[in-house]
Amino acid sequence: LDFYGGHAVISIGHSHPEYVRAISQQVEKIGFYSNSVLNRLQSEVAERLGEASGYSDYRLFLCNSGAEANENALKLASFHTNKKRAVAFSGAFHGRTSGAVAVTDNPAIQSPFNGKHEVIFVPLNDIDAVARQLEKGDVAAVIIEGIQGVAGILVPQDEFLIQLERLCKKYGAVFILDEIQSGYGRTGKFFAHQHAGIRPDIITTAKGMGNGFPIG
Structure with missing residues (x-):
């Protein structure tokens, strides 16, 4: 028995018949293609994810993992705010990974x-500690799980969170919500932050999204 869920990855169980069927059918057609070229599957995933999460008006960037999702979120924030x-x-x-581990509070895994x-x-x-940092006017992003x-x-x-x-919003910092472990319906809502009624600028997700298949 796996009570750990593969480090919060396994969302519908190991070797679930629907998971096996969907993966098998897809790899018989095409297993991978560059995300620089739009295809029907990307559009379908974006639409279904928007419907399930309640975020129909959004943009989706697909990658290979949660760390990569956070890397890109931080990079986008830096580009946007300069x-x-x-x-x-x-x-x-x-x-x-480099940027993701930099915002991870564990010196043992930072080089x-x-x-x-x-x-x-x-x-x-x-919140007062956050305000003191944002008041300096040089923060690109605030990232929180x-x-x-x-x-x-x-x-x-x-x-x-509110x-x-x-x-x-007041200080122009990008608000990033890391829902990699807490997302995908694990709290009674699709994303954990939705209990607070907020809408972050960027949401990152992975783990439960792929049930073990690399995606972010």
């Missing part, structure tokens, strides 16, 4: 190479 500093939270885990990123960690649910998984299932307070969204 700034390079990020705010993340104590206990955060956003991945192990000297990752030190080039400008990231400040503040306590979860401390819908629920902190690795840190021990720590849930951001609804009021904190105020966080407000501050990001």
